[in-house]
Amino acid sequence: MDHWLLVVSVLALSSAFGLFLHFTRGKLTKKYSNEISFDQLKVGQELGMKATILQFKTEYCSTCPGVKRQINELIKNDEGISFYEIDAVERIELAKKLHVKSSPTVLFFNKAGLEEGRIIGAPKKDQLRNTLEKITTIEMEKTNAN
């Protein structure tokens, strides 16, 4: 009886955790900080003319190659968007500075180099496309306003 209680408890907690992940991961979340700009990160790459995407991966991230493939496919016809991939373990201090705790974490920077938001976990292609459209649209509106 005690054993079944244990099994039911473990499965209930795991289900709750799994559902939480299902509904929260892979979606655009608010930016963590605007205090660190892309240039200050010193990733050794140039900022994109419209936006810059930075993906943190690890050697043991099973979904990272798929996310990279999706991003490359989405931006292949847009030279204004730059995409870079960084190994979070090799750049662990940078990962800490940006509050990156899991992989993949995809950060979106506007053309000024400030973080507009991030997606933690593997995003769906539509989510990636919408996020990019949103960021580039905001930038266009800002340019037009000026």
Next chain:
Amino acid sequence: MQIDARGPRFGAAITLVVLLLVIYFDSAFLLAIQTLVWAIGAIAGPHKSPYGFIFKTLVKPRLKSVGELENVKPPQFSQLVGFIFGVVGLIGVAIGSSTVFLIATAFALAAAFLNSVFNFCLGCEMYLLLVRARLIR
């Protein structure tokens, strides 16, 4: 090396059933068998473990769709994490602590459940957190 990403998830589903049996029968023997399977997966890769062999010979030929490929390292690392849980559980048996045995098996059960049902690799997720905490490199 790239492997069919459905293989490790299938293996996690079998592991889930085995661990439920371990708890139901309070069986150290079954946990030892499962720990051996994890050890093979951790050393040679999940595709070389008995569950990987079952997937390759019995399941994959019956699947119509082509599965996405993934790097073998993430599921191999999660096999190592499973192996550690298994060893801790067996140490619990050796020292006569059923609490250690059950807690270690329960953690492994949760990881197998998350992997098979939600496709969430707990071991892979733990990796970066462990590096951040300077527990591994």
